[in-house]
Amino acid sequence: MYATQQLAQGASLLQSQSLPAEVLHHAKRAVIDWYASLYPGLTVAPVPQLVQTLADDLDRGHAWAGIGRRATARTAALLNGSAAHAAEVDDSFRDAMYHPGAATIAAALAVGHERNSTGLGFLRSVITGYEVSTRIGVAMGRPHYAFWHNTGTVGTFGAASSAGSALQLDDQGFAHALATAATFASGLQQAFRMDSMSKPLHAGRAAEAGLLAAQLAQNGVTGSLDVLDGEAGFGNAMSREVDWSGVAEGLGEDFHITRLTFKNHIGCGHTFAAIDGALALRQRLSIRAEDIAEVKVATYKPALDIACYTQPSSVNEARFSLSYVVATALTHGSVRLAAYETDRVNHPATRSLMQRTTVEVDPELDAAFPKQRAARITLVMRDGTRHVHLQANRKGDPELPLSDQELNDKYLELASPVLGQHKAQALLEQLWQLDQLAELPR
Structure with missing residues (x-):
């Protein structure tokens, strides 16, 4: 099978298997950290400018934007994905050199709101996005990271996979969503090696583009299934000597989402x-x-x-x-x-x-x-x-993880100035109970 098909098969299996309690717990931690990243990012450039630019797509649709306004799903993904990366406090998966949460969760939430997903369904979408995309990031390796911003490139696959899960794509649908996502994936490191506002847009654009790729696949749009491992494909064009043969190894068994890094400081x-x-x-x-x-x-x-x-x-x-x-x-x-x-x-x-x-x-x-x-x-x-x-390791790395209480404290520190202490605490309690909720918080 092509790499897209290997990953799609693993993603599809994730939709039906029982998820271990430990994995669900770590997924909740990822979502809480995403909200902790989202709220301080709402006022960081270019998010306010993005809100102004996208005014025609606000106050309609069924998704939710962090600014407290309704939006179309793709607009919500773009805004929330950008905001979740803007304050430089979002999660990372070390081996993939990649911040998976910003785009992956933004896309999952946008489609989840649109389709009235349950909390458990949303967590499954988030897990799917993390598990697929981090494996692509690991395969692409350090040569990809020399020029490309993985949060923009690999993040597109995270968004496509999480949105694909929310849209209940089958094997073929997941494969074509990933294939189309590969042609959308972008984000140059040079974009933030001088003072600019571009970097957060990489995450937002990845969320929007991945969501669109999944929507297109749902409606029958096909992509080149060899786009990752083909002669002129993603691997050869944007890295060196990528081995795709075991790219889906352990998918559904070895959960990368349990080994995230959560930032204990703010910045790079x-x-x-x-x-x-x-x-x-x-x-x-x-x-x-x-x-x-x-x-x-x-x-x-x-x-x-x-x-x-x-x-x-x-x-x-x-x-x-x-x-x-x-x-x-x-x-x-x-x-x-x-x-x-x-x-x-x-x-x-x-x-x-x-x-x-x-x-x-x-x-x-x-x-x-x-x-x-x-x-x-x-x-x-x-x-x-x-x-x-x-x-040897950073506080927040898997070897020195933030405790649940430390994660709560981080969230409350960053979300409370925006939401107010009472609303921030109420949302936090909902997020810890996501797998029991019949609908997603708005």
């Missing part, structure tokens, strides 16, 4: 090991930023490529500045929403420490990427002493 996830290391040294040594003569950060190469701004001149650049987030962690003790307020970005003590911060690639840590995201932090104090900390 490639900086998080360095932030954790800086915070560990700060707490252990009870140091002040002004006592530090030099900060040395050694980590894997993509962290330097993507979190590339050495002197960020805007809030958006600060999110992708390894030197800024490490200096902020050492100066203020956290990297949360307040870290990206203009006054904080331009804080004199932070800016001064950035001048004393250097970043470099560590060959050993780079060789372990993407399965491990590590960083080594060295602090040279003004009295000449040196302190070194190797952060």
Whole structure:
């Protein structure tokens, strides 16, 4: 079988099998984290501009947009997918170098509202999207990530699969949805290597495009079933030496959704090991930023490529500045929403420490990427002493997971300013009971 057919067969089987309680629990965690990402993203550019641009598609249709207005399904997917990625606090699946939730859940929710899905049906759609798309991301490997933004490319397959599940596609329908999704998949890393608003749109467009691919398949539109593994297909065109032979291996048995990373800080996830290391040294040594003569950060190469701004001149650049987030962690003790307020970005003590911060690639840590995201932090104090900390994993990785309570706290911190404490708490309680709900929250 072609890769699309292998994946489609696995996706189809997921629609009828009993889902383990552990898997459903992890799916609920993913959905809660998605809502935690959605609400702070609603005010981050380009989401407000997107709302203005899509005005004709709002206040009609049967789907729900995070801004509290009805929308057509594709518009809801585009808006919610963009917002869920805009604040840089959404989940990731490490081995696929990919943020699966933003697009996958946005598409599942849009179709779920349109078709009046149950909570359990919605969770099944979410799981299907994660399980199919993460396997494509793993197969495409690091060569794909060198140029392409996986959240835009691989995310299209997550959305197509989750929407396909909600639309109750059969084997053939799933295969053609994936085939069409491959021709829609895009998102260049260069789009966010200078100050721009493009990056969140990759997730939103993936959600919209994947949903459309599933809708087209439902209505009989066919795609090239060899579009992933063909001579001029997705693998050869956008990666190197991709092995598709076992792409669906373990699908329905080994659930990737149980091994997600949930962000414990806000910003580019490639900086998080360095932030954790800086915070560990700060707490252990009870140091002040002004006592530090030099900060040395050694980590894997993509962290330097993507979190590339050495002197960020805007809030958006600060999110992708390894030197800024490490200096902020050492100066203020956290990297949360307040870290990206203009006054904080331009804080004199932070800016001064950035001048004393250097970043470099560590060959050993780079060789372990993407399965491990590590960083080594060295602090040279003004009295000449040196302190070194190797952060092997990030807080929030499967090895150091956020507890359910920590996830609840993250959600309430980020959702309450938008919804209000009472509504945020009420929604959280509904999300933990999704598998028991006859209809989805709106």
